[in-house]
Amino acid sequence: AEARPRVTGNALLNSLPDAERLWLEPLLRRAVLATRQVLVEPRRDIATVFFPVSGVISLVTVMSDGTSVHVASVGTEGLAGIPVFFGATSTPNLRAVAQMPGLALTMPASQFHGCMERSPALERAVAGYAHALLTQAAQEVACNRRHSVLERCSCWLLVTADRTRTSEFPMTQEFLAELLGTRRASVVAAAGALQRACAI
Numbered sequence: 001a002e003a004r005p006r007v008t009g010n011a012l013l014n015s016l017p018d019a020e021r022l023w024l025e026p027l028l029r030r031a032v033l034a035t036r037q038v039l040v041e042p043r044r045d046i047a048t049v050f051f052p053v054s055g056v057i058s059l060v061t062v063m064s065d066g067t068s069v070h071v072a073s074v075g076t077e078g079l080a081g082i083p084v085f086f087g088a089t090s091t092p093n094l095r096a097v098a099q100m101p102g103l104a105l106t107m108p109a110s111q112f113h114g115c116m117e118r119s120p121a122l123e124r125a126v127a128g129y130a131h132a133l134l135t136q137a138a139q140e141v142a143c144n145r146r147h148s149v150l151e152r153c154s155c156w157l158l159v160t161a162d163r164t165r166t167s168e169f170p171m172t173q174e175f176l177a178e179l180l181g182t183r184r185a186s187v188v189a190a191a192g193a194l195q196r197a198c199a200i
Contacts, residue, residue, distance in 0.1 A: 009053035011077045028105040033098040040096035049081035055102015056163045069181035072137045075163030078129045084109045153190040
């Protein structure tokens, strides 16, 4: 009997027809992601594309002074390394960092374009995801400008809970402050307000 591809745990890959997932599967490798592990660094070659199976990856914009601000989250619905889809080999100001520990299926960036040429379904899926990611980033920029730290912290917690499918996940206030581009004291105050409201 013909082998059937396994369900990968990544929704983008799972959306592909069985035949296309079957030949794609041997090209993928499993990787364990640790919290705060940097996957893509500004101005460095993007060597690998990551399809999360669990955990969450944050995309943050890195400023000239070294500070960073969260602009989008990548969960099991998508991939990290989207600049490669547009033909870029690096990104000037974007860092991808594991926000939560988890697993990912990985592929060398050098193989990624060839796979899309062979699989129109993969190319369409990645194009649709790229559009969704740009939409998410645009909304995040607006929220960073218009909403308070408490509102942004609440949104981040809800989005992360949705991505991880759990109400409990490890996160230090310091790391959350880095992601939100604010002071740790502001996150402490926001967390205190959420605790008093019995939201966390």
